[in-house]
Amino acid sequence: MASEDVSMTSTEEVDDFEIRTHSFVAWLQQHGAVISSSIELADRRLQGAGRGVLAKTDIAEDEELFAVPRSSILTIATSNLPAEVKTQLDDPWLGLIAAMVYEYQRGSESMWERYFAVLPLEFDTPMFWSNDELNCLRGSAVVEKIGKLSADRAFREQVIPMIRQHATAFHVGGMSDDDLVSLCHRMGSTIMAYAFDVEKPSTTDAHDQEDGWEEDEEESESMSKGMIPLADMLNADADRNNAMLYYEEDKVVMKSIRAIKVGEEIFNDYGPLPSADVFRRYGYVTSNYAQYDVVEVSTQLIKDVAKEQMKMSDQDLERRVRYLDEEEILDESYDISRSHNEDTKPFSDELCILLSALALPAVEFENLQRKRKLPRPALEQSSAGLLSAVLHKRQGLYKDTVNPENGTRGDAGTINDVTVEPRSAHRRGMAQQVIQGEQSVLFEALAMLTEMHAPTSGKRKATEADTGNTGKKQKG
Numbered sequence: 001m002a003s004e005d006v007s008m009t010s011t012e013e014v015d016d017f018e019i020r021t022h023s024f025v026a027w028l029q030q031h032g033a034v035i036s037s038s039i040e041l042a043d044r045r046l047q048g049a050g051r052g053v054l055a056k057t058d059i060a061e062d063e064e065l066f067a068v069p070r071s072s073i074l075t076i077a078t079s080n081l082p083a084e085v086k087t088q089l090d091d092p093w094l095g096l097i098a099a100m101v102y103e104y105q106r107g108s109e110s111m112w113e114r115y116f117a118v119l120p121l122e123f124d125t126p127m128f129w130s131n132d133e134l135n136c137l138r139g140s141a142v143v144e145k146i147g148k149l150s151a152d153r154a155f156r157e158q159v160i161p162m163i164r165q166h167a168t169a170f171h172v173g174g175m176s177d178d179d180l181v182s183l184c185h186r187m188g189s190t191i192m193a194y195a196f197d198v199e200k201p202s203t204t205d206a207h208d209q210e211d212g213w214e215e216d217e218e219e220s221e222s223m224s225k226g227m228i229p230l231a232d233m234l235n236a237d238a239d240r241n242n243a244m245l246y247y248e249e250d251k252v253v254m255k256s257i258r259a260i261k262v263g264e265e266i267f268n269d270y271g272p273l274p275s276a277d278v279f280r281r282y283g284y285v286t287s288n289y290a291q292y293d294v295v296e297v298s299t300q301l302i303k304d305v306a307k308e309q310m311k312m313s314d315q316d317l318e319r320r321v322r323y324l325d326e327e328e329i330l331d332e333s334y335d336i337s338r339s340h341n342e343d344t345k346p347f348s349d350e351l352c353i354l355l356s357a358l359a360l361p362a363v364e365f366e367n368l369q370r371k372r373k374l375p376r377p378a379l380e381q382s383s384a385g386l387l388s389a390v391l392h393k394r395q396g397l398y399k400d401t402v403n404p405e406n407g408t409r410g411d412a413g414t415i416n417d418v419t420v421e422p423r424s425a426h427r428r429g430m431a432q433q434v435i436q437g438e439q440s441v442l443f444e445a446l447a448m449l450t451e452m453h454a455p456t457s458g459k460r461k462a463t464e465a466d467t468g469n470t471g472k473k474q475k476g
């Protein structure tokens, strides 16, 4: 989990945690926030979840839990960044990072000082992992998505020169570029785990939009990225989500969306994110996002296996792939989902079309191409065989194979190894959970393919219903 200070052990320091909580709540109220007496900001460190919001009394559905004035939300616009700096910032997440660095460095001169005092100093997100720790994630597509190098580059090329240009305003005298990169990473990771896509005042539809920075490109003019004090103190739970944030003209309001019993935690939801994404963005793993787990299979892997399995020439392979690209079927990778996930199909139509196109005899493919047609999005015997070979190859990309039934694996000793310090052991444990989730998706997918083409069922042809293409729910 994210933490303010991992070395915090003495009673004095533990008390400081409470002091900072109370000081933050008092600060927010002084700035016009209205907080219901039915809730409290509580210490959830024993649950491994930092702070969280608890119900102090029974709460009815649709009750207002708290309201935060828009002026207390930290955005580029509300920050005190000099006007000429604001005009230099056209990227929303780099801009908010700069605004946070600016406000943080101003210390007691910043109106958000007591808010920063409850935000984390350290993270367990993979952005901060050692190479040894990252090695435990080998095989998961999450490794390619961490983006540390590109973030470093953006900080060094875009943010730091701008900060240096206004060094006095930013109070960064004496800080090296490396110090600034670390501070930018800290603020970037805080945004990733805490910021909301805030609807601007004129658009008042209800939405819960807690988000990371990767959605920025799609962000419309009506949204801006912002840090909403207290709204971001809610922990998340995919199954027990009981509150939602509503955007009003001059404030944002958190309301209960179902009845909540005294003592229960008030939870936000991050949406249908696979565990790997929850882990990458928020730095923790729980089993209740496992229902959304996926395994990413790259097109390159599919091409490599098809070439070998179908004994295809490079020329033939590239011709088919080019045609599918023209028909907008080709992607860089395809997600395999859980077979019992109610909202998604285990094998997408695009993946089935790609596999079928690669598995067709050359003459049949040429016929289709001539008529500018595509294969049906169903798995036939040959395309299912190809997929099965792809998935076996995909399995081999993981560092170890985890038994999805009991979680044991080749080097399970690493996690319990007394020579590994506790924080690293915790990270390795999370890596194992992520990998185990992905591998169980693979096992399920392979079992489904076997069942679809089991010899006992008489080598029947797969129908669209097998791949979920009728839109009906798939049962595992």
Ligand SMILES: C[S@@+](CC[C@H](N)C(=O)[O-])C[C@H]1O[C@@H](n2cnc3c(N)ncnc32)[C@H](O)[C@@H]1O
Pocket: 001, 002, 047, 048, 049, 050, 051, 052, 118, 119, 120, 193, 194, 232, 233, 234, 235, 236, 237, 281, 282, 283, 284, 286
């Ligand atoms: C929006 S903040 C929530 C407030 C946070 N607990 C705190 O003390 O600042 C998101 C962070 O809370 C933690 N978190 C949220 N939901 C959690 C959960 N269900 N279990 C464990 N940690 C959780 C993670 O560290 C995540 O990055």
